[in-house]
Amino acid sequence: MRYMMTYDLMESARNTNEWLGATARAMASYPAFALSMNPMLTLAAAWGEVTERTFGRMVAKPDWGIRSIVGPDGQDHLVDVQTVVERPFGNLVQFFVRRRPPMARKVLVVAPMSGHYATLLRSTVASLLPDCDVFVTDWHNARDIPVSAGKFDVEDYTLYLAEFLRHMGPDTHVIAVCQPVPLTLAAVAWLAGEDPDAQPRSMTLIGGPVDPDAAATEVTDFGRRVTMGQLEQLAIQRVGFKYKGAGRLVYPGLMQLHSFMTMNADRHSKAFSEQIMRVARGEASDHDAHNRFYDEYLAVMDMTAEFYLSTVERIFKNREIARNAFTINGKPVDMGKITQVAVKVVEGANDDISAPGQCLAALDLLTNLPASKKASHLEPGAGHYGIFAGKSWRLNIRPLVLRFIDANSAPPAKAEAPAAKAKPMISLAASN
The missing domain is CATH 3.40.50.1820 (Alpha/Beta hydrolase fold, catalytic domain)
Incomplete structure (x- = not known):
């Protein structure tokens, strides 16, 4: 059960961060706050937008998108x-x-x-x-x-x-x-x-x-x-009650994503910081280079x-x-x-x-x-x-x-069967 609890704890942390991002985006975009002209509100809204999308796509299977x-x-x-x-x-x-x-x-x-x-x-x-x-x-x-x-x-x-x-x-x-x-x-x-x-x-x-x-x-x-004992102890958990596979032993996708990100932590950190600034300046789009890459990269499976x-x-x-x-x-x-x-x-x-x-x-x-x-x-x-x-x-x-x-598209040549005893050849010209 403790593995179920840790699995659900990771999902709860992901869900909370997604909620925090959505909340920050909505609060900082409140029309009444526009009167203050405070640039921190724009940055907060941009942070919220990037954070919400980042944590939301971790549990969504991407579409093939080949129309x-x-x-x-x-x-x-x-x-x-x-x-x-x-x-x-x-x-x-x-x-x-x-x-x-x-x-x-x-x-x-x-x-x-x-x-x-x-x-x-x-x-x-x-x-x-x-x-x-x-x-x-x-x-x-x-x-x-x-x-x-x-x-x-x-x-x-x-x-x-x-x-x-x-x-x-x-x-x-x-x-x-x-x-x-x-x-x-x-x-x-x-x-x-x-x-x-x-x-x-x-x-x-x-x-x-x-x-x-x-x-x-x-x-x-x-x-x-x-x-192998260390690996099983550190990496393996049981799926929580939220999903159909409840109780199944898995290597969670969120843990795998953590490993992926830490291998190039500086590069990922810089990419997200720059994306927040682009959103704040109105230069980002739904399918820009950052979102195209991270929509796929952050979508992980157990x-x-x-x-x-x-x-x-x-x-x-x-x-x-x-x-x-x-x-x-x-x-x-x-x-x-x-x-x-x-x-x-x-x-x-x-x-x-x-x-x-x-x-x-x-x-x-x-x-x-x-x-x-x-x-x-x-x-x-x-x-x-x-x-x-x-x-x-x-x-x-x-x-x-x-x-x-x-x-290499042609069928492979098959071994020839043993030759049969030769029969006399009949000439068509002679028969005519």
């Missing part, structure tokens, strides 16, 4: 987000473009489950839509999933991906971003052993920790320093405790993927069984989350995959965000990925 795209015919095509496969902990959704025939490229974008919603990849999806049929893994907030739905750990995550790939069929191309890279690799290896015909044509693995020890970062250092803890223990501490020792329900998942799926690794030279080398380790695990089906790209000057949604993605990486997809 339409321009087709090759120059016409706008409306986009519908449709659920294709519905599961308790996450859905497979399709961005269905109206009045457009199926595209040659069918892409599954595997979104991270690392504190933010799948909408973090909004710009990635929007950039792919004009050229591809796009599907995305849309993970659910653990606080909204009843305890009766059961557990969800790294093995369940991997089986979800395998199920989604089975549904989409073998002509699929996978793009995995950040956290799900090692588990996507495991899902395809699982299919290679259990259902080879369901394997995708290609995988593009972008900035993921396949081997966390390949290059140290602050994230890997933390994983080494803390023990992770199930078992998923978070098993990720730290099995992926980071024990390096099960890196050692090719990952198992599902006790059965080994052998990366060496991947023999037909083309794999491209993309890393950013300045990535401080998954440093160069961590994702590249995937190619060494694919011992039975021909060298012709392996590729890698290191983007100069790119950080973690840039390799899937920033300038580097838009200008360099996206074209590389599309060319890689096109180069």
Whole structure:
């Protein structure tokens, strides 16, 4: 119960700050106070507006906001987000473009489950839509999933991906971003052993920790320093009574957000101070650069405790993927069984989350995959965000990925059957 109390205490603090911001904005904007001409009232109203919005969006799931795209015919095509496969902990959704025939490229974008919603990849999806049929893994907030739905750990995550790939069929191309890279690799290896015909044509693995020890970062250092007991004691709480998942053990999104913010506290503090001044001067807008970024960045979701803890223990501490020792329900998942799926690794030279080398380790695990089906790209000057949604993605990486997809779209050649005994050839000329 004390974990429920601390969870509710965090939510109460968030709610109180949102209320304080709304109150300050309303009070300082009271018409009668305008007679005083006191600039502090304007600043108080601006502080209240920024504070209310900041704490309010922490519990709101952002909208995809992709309304339409321009087709090759120059016409706008409306986009519908449709659920294709519905599961308790996450859905497979399709961005269905109206009045457009199926595209040659069918892409599954595997979104991270690392504190933010799948909408973090909004710009990635929007950039792919004009050229591809796009599907995305849309993970659910653990606080909204009843305890009766059961557990969800790294093995369940991997089986979800395998199920989604089975549904989409073998002509699929996978793009995995950040956290799900090692588990996507495991899902395809699982299919290679259990259902080879369901394997995708290609995988593009972008900035993921396949081997966390390949290059140290602050994230890997933390994983080494803390023990599992300490992590469970410090990070895990029970969802409070306000949500459907009451009683479920989770790593709360608000705690994750605190970790995100403290990593670059000075930069975030400066960003909010400058935004308050812009609001006070009347220079801010609802969709300015600050709000576009923080509407997404501050929207956090709870992770199930078992998923978070098993990720730290099995992926980071024990390096099960890196050692090719990952198992599902006790059965080994052998990366060496991947023999037909083309794999491209993309890393950013300045990535401080998954440093160069961590994702590249995937190619060494694919011992039975021909060298012709392996590729890698290191983007100069790119950080973690840039390799899937920033300038580097838009200008360099996206074209590389599309060319890689096109180069590996043909079905893999099947082994020829033993030649039958030759029969005498009949000449049509002779028969005439």
